[in-house]
Amino acid sequence: MLDDTLLDDPAALQRADHDRALLSLAGAGARVRTALRQADAAGLDRLRPDGRPRTVLVAGHGSALTAAEVLAALVGSATLVTPLPPTEAAAPRADRAGAPPVFTAGLGWQLPGWAGPLDLLVISSADGGEQGLIGLAEQAYARGCAIVVTAPAGSPLAEAALQVRALPLPYVAGVLPDEGRPAAPAAEPDLPAEDPAALWSHLTPLLALTQKLGLTQLPYDALPGVADLLDAAAVRCRPDAAAYTNPAKGLAARLAGTVPLLWAEGPLAGAAAGRFAAQLADRAGRPALAGSLPQVLTAHRGMFTGQLGAGADPDDFFRDRVEEPDPLHLQVLLLRHLPGTAVGTAAGTAAGTVAEGEQDGPAEVTEDDERPRSFGASRAHRLAAAHDVRLTEYASTRPDPLHALADLVALTDFAAVYLGLAAAQS
Incomplete structure (x- = not known):
């Protein structure tokens, strides 16, 4: 069972982060600018x-x-x-x-x-x-x-x-x-x-x-814009931001104790989902299955009728959360790109990084959202609901597809690292 309070302890996260993964992600925007400058040179x-x-x-x-x-x-x-x-x-x-x-x-x-x-x-x-x-x-x-x-x-x-x-x-x-900080020995030195x-x-x-x-x-400023978006994501997902305001910590806590099914709508979201599965394995030691709608519905259908899907209720109020370990259950994360629409309960806009009408980073799509879903997304929601499996949907509304990708990858990269660091301290 993951102790959520570990995510709100910046000092503990720093001690567990032996290879400075959080600092590396925080510097991703600077690496984009440096790579552009050196490529021109x-x-x-x-x-x-x-x-x-x-x-x-x-x-x-x-x-x-x-x-x-x-x-x-x-x-x-x-x-x-x-x-x-x-x-x-x-x-x-x-x-x-x-x-x-x-x-x-x-x-x-x-x-x-x-x-x-x-x-x-x-x-x-x-x-x-x-x-x-x-x-x-x-x-x-x-x-x-x-x-x-x-x-x-x-x-x-x-x-x-x-x-x-x-x-x-x-x-x-x-x-x-x-x-002055010795590096921790790698678990697999040759890997x-x-x-x-x-x-x-x-x-x-x-x-x-x-x-x-x-x-x-791409627009002429697409790549410099990616650097700005990665900088803004690093501020939102910084270690000293509380879990209730840090979307990456919230996502990490939600995925703890689950077998994530990472579903995507569209090729860019599919690349982000595949990337998240790789990061969960590498950084958190957690298996995850990724796939794109609609074909992933048939590929993963059998898991919903097995022990992982039937009756899994992470919100059961009467479950003993201290003495009884969390049962392993499915969790569906749906990633989408919805350009030019308002989504969820987005946070405020970061100056200079987000155009008017766009959310600050990918937002969770709530169940009361009234916009029509695609057939694949609607079928995904129905399948999850029919088998008592939680489905969480995140969407980026940025018009530029590369910027939408940066939104989704930044959030999920930080979430994978936080999940791994918190699990290492549990």
Whole structure:
């Protein structure tokens, strides 16, 4: 059982946050600005593309592949965007100091057989030491593909980018641990947890590049606006904000002791739901299933008729909340993008970040909301109600889809970290 009072103890949260995940998320907006500035300095502003690529392949692992899913949602059917995950894993060699090798160092990637001079390969890595990605760049060079590499300066992958005539873009790293604060040993040294804000270091150069190529039709200030929205989210979700005013803490408390089903309406919300499932696993050690309406209703239907769905009532007044452990039950979280509408009981507007008529961050959609729902959303509500499963709906009303994504991802990223930190202290 999660003790909700732990979420309102900033000192306890700081002690539990060994790798400074909250600080990393708080600096996400600054990382977006830095990535934009460094991408221009690397030559992106001087790029003069000659037509659009037939296909954009985005290679990497973790958040780099999430960035590819976001790009695919933004591009739509104009150009094919293909995430390129690793397809094999070999035993990596130990480094010269004798340290055990990181598992990702042994991953391997393979270009599709049809990839060639009409295609663009984007390789993105937070480490820059994966030999598999270096080999992929060499494959693409031999095939005549255009190549862009996002990696830390001075890394082996960044050096290899120069050899294959790729456009090198910098990867902006996060915060460093306090010098006087020893880092906690990782539970799995060869599979370390990913930086929770790494998504924005992968996504920002990728979107700046594709905007330059004409693949996305974002407003000129869309990416700087994302930085402002991430800053505003960091203020709303800061550790010293009480749980009743902090939407991320409230969401974390709501998901405690549940098996979350993360449903989404639309491709951008689908990317946010998949991201949330990954963060819950990585940061909170909690399993979650993500999917998009309407097909997720049939995929998850069987869970509602099993033990997790039948009779699960988290609001039972007479249940002994102290002596009796919480029963494990389903919890549905529905993420949506509803541009240009008023939603829920939104908080006040943060100056300079939210246009008139928009809410400050994603809002919970209440049951008395009178706007018509789509067929998929209506069916989701009926399915949850028929089996006594709580369904919570969050929606962003921002007109720009990228800004709506930033709303949903910022809220759920903070919620996953808070849930993990509170559970670690229970």
